[in-house]
Amino acid sequence: MFHRVATVLLRIIPVLIVVSVSTAVLIELVPGDPAVAVVGAEGTPEQYAAVRENLGLDRPWFARYLDWLNGLLHGDLGKTLVPPIQDVSTLIATRLPVTLEIAVLSVLLALAISIPVGTWSAYRYGRAFDRVASGLSFALISVPSFLLALILIYFAVFRPEAVKGLILAACVIATVVLAAATVGRRGAQLTAQGRRGVRLFALGVFAVGFVLAAFLPDFPRQGFARIGEDGLAENLRTIFLPVLVLGLAESAQLTRLLRSDMATTLNDDFVLASRAQGMPVRHILVKEALRPSTFSLVTVAGISFGRLLGGTVIVETIFRLPGMGTLIVESVAKKEFMVLQAAVLVVAALYVLVNALVDISYLYLDPRTRHVRV
Amino acid sequence: MRLRKPVVTASALVMLLSAAACGGSGGDEATAATGTCTTERIGGSVTQGTLLSPRGLDPVGQPGAAGSGGTEVQALFDTLITYNAETQAYEPQVAQSLDSNADHSVWTMKLRDGVTFGNGDALTADDVKRSIERHQSPSNTQVSRGEALTIASMDVVDPLTIRFTLDGPYPSFPHVLATDIGMVTNPRIVDAMGPDQFALNPRGAGVGPYELVRYTPGEEIVMAAKNDYWGGPVCIGTLRFISISGADATLDALRTGELDIALLREPPAIDEARAEGFESLPTLYNYGEGIVMNSASNRPTADVRLRKAITAAIDPEAINNRVFNGTALATSALIQEATPGLYSGEKGPAYDPDSARRLVDEVKSSGWNGSIRLLADNSPIRVNEAIAVKALLENVGITVELTNDMSLAEVLGRVASDRDYDLVIWGPNYTNEGLWALMNRQLNSQSKSNYYGYADNRMDAALADLRAADTVDKQQKIVGRMQAILNDSPVIANFAAYEEDNIHSNRVGGLLLTRGSVLRYDKAFVTGS
Numbered sequence: 001m002f003h004r005v006a007t008v009l010l011r012i013i014p015v016l017i018v019v020s021v022s023t024a025v026l027i028e029l030v031p032g033d034p035a036v037a038v039v040g041a042e043g044t045p046e047q048y049a050a051v052r053e054n055l056g057l058d059r060p061w062f063a064r065y066l067d068w069l070n071g072l073l074h075g076d077l078g079k080t081l082v083p084p085i086q087d088v089s090t091l092i093a094t095r096l097p098v099t100l101e102i103a104v105l106s107v108l109l110a111l112a113i114s115i116p117v118g119t120w121s122a123y124r125y126g127r128a129f130d131r132v133a134s135g136l137s138f139a140l141i142s143v144p145s146f147l148l149a150l151i152l153i154y155f156a157v158f159r160p161e162a163v164k165g166l167i168l169a170a171c172v173i174a175t176v177v178l179a180a181a182t183v184g185r186r187g188a189q190l191t192a193q194g195r196r197g198v199r200l201f202a203l204g205v206f207a208v209g210f211v212l213a214a215f216l217p218d219f220p221r222q223g224f225a226r227i228g229e230d231g232l233a234e235n236l237r238t239i240f241l242p243v244l245v246l247g248l249a250e251s252a253q254l255t256r257l258l259r260s261d262m263a264t265t266l267n268d269d270f271v272l273a274s275r276a277q278g279m280p281v282r283h284i285l286v287k288e289a290l291r292p293s294t295f296s297l298v299t300v301a302g303i304s305f306g307r308l309l310g311g312t313v314i315v316e317t318i319f320r321l322p323g324m325g326t327l328i329v330e331s332v333a334k335k336e337f338m339v340l341q342a343a344v345l346v347v348a349a350l351y352v353l354v355n356a357l358v359d360i361s362y363l364y365l366d367p368r369t370r371h372v373r374v
Numbered sequence: 375m376r377l378r379k380p381v382v383t384a385s386a387l388v389m390l391l392s393a394a395a396c397g398g399s400g401g402d403e404a405t406a407a408t409g410t411c412t413t414e415r416i417g418g419s420v421t422q423g424t425l426l427s428p429r430g431l432d433p434v435g436q437p438g439a440a441g442s443g444g445t446e447v448q449a450l451f452d453t454l455i456t457y458n459a460e461t462q463a464y465e466p467q468v469a470q471s472l473d474s475n476a477d478h479s480v481w482t483m484k485l486r487d488g489v490t491f492g493n494g495d496a497l498t499a500d501d502v503k504r505s506i507e508r509h510q511s512p513s514n515t516q517v518s519r520g521e522a523l524t525i526a527s528m529d530v531v532d533p534l535t536i537r538f539t540l541d542g543p544y545p546s547f548p549h550v551l552a553t554d555i556g557m558v559t560n561p562r563i564v565d566a567m568g569p570d571q572f573a574l575n576p577r578g579a580g581v582g583p584y585e586l587v588r589y590t591p592g593e594e595i596v597m598a599a600k601n602d603y604w605g606g607p608v609c610i611g612t613l614r615f616i617s618i619s620g621a622d623a624t625l626d627a628l629r630t631g632e633l634d635i636a637l638l639r640e641p642p643a644i645d646e647a648r649a650e651g652f653e654s655l656p657t658l659y660n661y662g663e664g665i666v667m668n669s670a671s672n673r674p675t676a677d678v679r680l681r682k683a684i685t686a687a688i689d690p691e692a693i694n695n696r697v698f699n700g701t702a703l704a705t706s707a708l709i710q711e712a713t714p715g716l717y718s719g720e721k722g723p724a725y726d727p728d729s730a731r732r733l734v735d736e737v738k739s740s741g742w743n744g745s746i747r748l749l750a751d752n753s754p755i756r757v758n759e760a761i762a763v764k765a766l767l768e769n770v771g772i773t774v775e776l777t778n779d780m781s782l783a784e785v786l787g788r789v790a791s792d793r794d795y796d797l798v799i800w801g802p803n804y805t806n807e808g809l810w811a812l813m814n815r816q817l818n819s820q821s822k823s824n825y826y827g828y829a830d831n832r833m834d835a836a837l838a839d840l841r842a843a844d845t846v847d848k849q850q851k852i853v854g855r856m857q858a859i860l861n862d863s864p865v866i867a868n869f870a871a872y873e874e875d876n877i878h879s880n881r882v883g884g885l886l887l888t889r890g891s892v893l894r895y896d897k898a899f900v901t902g903s
Contacts, residue, residue, distance in 0.1 A: 031780070033787040039515040040437055041790045042815060044822035047515050048791045084430030084591050085570040094590060157630055221626050223616065229588070320618060322593045330592070333781055 012352045019348040020341060024065040027337045033057075034335040037082045055081055068341055078338035088342045091327070096346065098224055099323035102239055102246065103308035107301055109247030110254050114297070117251075118258030119285050122293075125263050133255065140252035146314045149245045153318070156241055157221045164213040171209020178202035222320035242319045246312060250304045257300055261293040295362065302358035306351035407883025407901045411609035418900035419612035420882055422893075423624050423636035427592045427617045430573025432564075433557035434508045435516055440657075440874065440891035441637055444554075446595055446615050448892050451557035451580035452605075454483065454502070455548045456894065457807050459657065459887040462714055462846075464548035468497070468558065468581055468604070470534075478545040478844060485534040489604040491560040492585050493578030499536040503528045504561040509554070513569075520823070521811050522555050545844035549808040552889055557582075583608040583896040592617070609884070609899035628652060628877060634900075635878040637891060640755060641701035647877045655876040657891040659803040660709050662872035663702075664688075665748070665763055666789075666800040667865060670827030673796055674742055681864045683733035684797070685723040687770040688763065690869040697758045703871040708804075708857045710871035715846045716806050718854030722868060723861050730770040738771075745773040749789070750799040751782040759799050759869075790825050802866065807889045809849070810840045813856075817865065828865040 035051040036043070043051075052058045056067070071078055077088035121130040140148070155163050179202045181187065182195040190198065219241050225234040265271065266289055274284050313325035324343055331339040409415075428443020429435055433451055436443055456467040466472060470484045489497040508514065509522035524544055529537045540547060550556070560579040564572050572579065577586050583605065584597035595615040599608035618624050618636070621643035627633040628647065638644050648654055667675040667684060675681050685706065694704035703710050706722030738744050746767070750760035757778050764774045780788070788794050804812045814837045815821050819829035836856050843849045860866075874891040881901050886894040 032784045033791055036787040036791045037783055039791075040517070041786050042437075042517045042823045043515050043790060045791070045793075046822070051515070079570075082429070083435055084428075084573045086574065086591060091591075094593075153626075157626075220632055221630050222618065222623065223632065224593075317619075318623075320616075320623070322590070327592075333783055 015352050020345050023344045028061040032335045034081050037334045077342040081336050082334050088338050095324050095327045105243045106246035107305045110250035113251040114254035118255045121259040122262030137252040137255050145249050149318045152241055156219045168209050168213035171205050175202045175206040224321050242315050258297050261296050265289045265293045302355050305354050309350050310347050410884045410897045411899045413607050415609045415899040420610050420634045421614040423618045423633040431576050432573040433554040436554045438554050444892040449584040449895050450582045452582040454556035455551040457552045457889040477543045479540050479543045481538045483536050489581050498533045499530045502536050502558050505558045518554050521550050543842050605896050634882050638875050638877050641698045644875045645701045652877045655887045656873040660871045661802045661804050661868050663801045663870040664866040664868035666798050668795055668827050678863050679733045680737045683730045685864045685867040686726040686730035687766050688867045689725040693762045693869045696762045706868050713806050716850050716853050718850045720854045720857035727770050734771045747775045747796040749795045750778040751785040752779050756799050793825050826865050830863050832859045
């Protein structure tokens, strides 16, 4: 197993070399002159030429790439070209945690939604819950993330009272429906314990709705509060909407994926055997069927995480988040090749590392893979 | 089930009614805060939105505009002289007095006694000299170097007195000390840190009303009020600057209260903000938007007849209606009539498509193929302007090759660095404050920053006279003369002056507008929380 893990990790190195060379070539193809960004619009031709010479902009791209690589191997990522002059490593160190936090929380939110919804949809395949969940998933997949962001901003930022009213109304309706399910003919089909459980759940739903409606904070239109400066509560308040946008978008495809895999697994012989033995539904779904159904889920979640690490530029721009996405786009515009090389390399390294961890996770999810020859 | 449909219908109705009943509230309609900072008003914080993140917090190396760090460095460093936008006059700020000799070629400045930098060092005349020398250094690639070089020599007379000997008579010399050049940086801190680190952390190096708390480039700048500011109590405890791009996002932030103040440039956005009751502190920029014509010898527009044809082909009102929904200050003139003091009544070129066609035919008969390249950046407003301009030019027989998919940075490179363009949608932006410095840099045939390729002896002479003009009346007459020169030998087919507006909420009062849309916070205050 150690050999498998080491092999997977070693594959990262050639990938990173290819990525860094490709980035250097692509930067060269981007039009623009960083000397203008450095000097400004009122410079003289001599000043522009002097800056190009000082910064090595008149040298061939591969010479600049080799200098950068030499610096990287000595732990020096260089400095920005355009003032304020900063260490590239410091710049990335301030931006990366923002993107990491949002990517992690978005994927966690997506999994928190997709696992229960996908599992129950598979169990209730073709029934009302499955149809509603599938419809919502298709809708979320179809809506572009920037449009979803603008819709959420419109309601959460500019119509917060309407949102609170809707939440309260939805919880009241859910409570009434759940409570109604414990009386009359439907209620008679449940055991006393079952009726008590549903009523308690209904009470819980109402309480959550009431608390949310009463204490839901105002969400900012944009900006990011760092934990170290403004505290965890303020940090979560500022990232709630972007995480919701990205999490909902990712949850839609993860839900569809898990639903399909789980529906297949629920028809396997070992599940039928568990049913025949009288195992409870919760045991069958969570302990028996979920684990073998998660290969695709884990793979796609890893890919999603990597994609979010590259920064969802549109969401970052809409919410003015100082993340890696906007850093990369700004660097392209200014032809800050030192920043671009480093930022793309960091993102690529994390992406490859995450997918390597996904590969390694298969060894845990399915022990049979431990004995497969590479 | 029998109950399902009624339950679903009732649920939907309840949710709709809840949402409608709990609709968002409108903004409050408080009256504007008036007065100035007093000890009773100390407290509160303000967040200002800026257009661009500054190039660090060192006054040396700044473009000098409010949109890219001007207000921020003003709050940290103050200026020796300040420009009062209301009275249109220069006033001593950190300096106690600034007096000139008879021909305005030698100026003597006395500093206020007892002014200290943030680290406690006393401000001296030697500090002023060393600070200005930084602006004069060849390593300064910004506009301020040219302006600082109008000072030929500086003599420290005593610890609080410095004498400036200029390179010639310059009655408007106070303008120089009202810019970034007049922001004194503590030379001991600069030497200890080096310019790169200083630009990231200039704590203790300024005499302004605020001290830096936190600077995260591209994110935010946070400052705290000093309690020993030479100018008295500083009311607003915390200033925060964040850059927000886009007028819509900026307006949203003002409406939600995330921003208290923001700089807007787009005429429709300014119009909307004013209509919603926000307060306004505008600065007028002449030659705000137009078509700059490259007069270099290898360009079709080297021919003055073609430049006159282009100016005659442009209808400012049509562009105003098409692009700005009529909210811009449409004009072809150098000085828009609302400009205080400088408007002489001279009109810009008239819209005359018939004359334009005649001139175009003349130039074609001289060998020109009738085709010209038009460059514009890919911002939505410039794209719309370019489309309108293209239509107007093609109306008079000019074939236009339009390129409008470049970023502003790329267009800047093509124009300022490569000088590879025929026509470009551009705004030279001349304010009435410091007009000579702005115009001379771009229109003087000897200026190395003249990327228009413009060379006209009459304009050079007028610029020399403008520098030496010591009254507003004289400046007005010279500017009138310049208009006549530009009508005869145009460099820009102007179609709008524009305003930059510091839009702010009613809770902020006491803001002082100075040169270039820069705000002073030393007398500002907030009402409420």
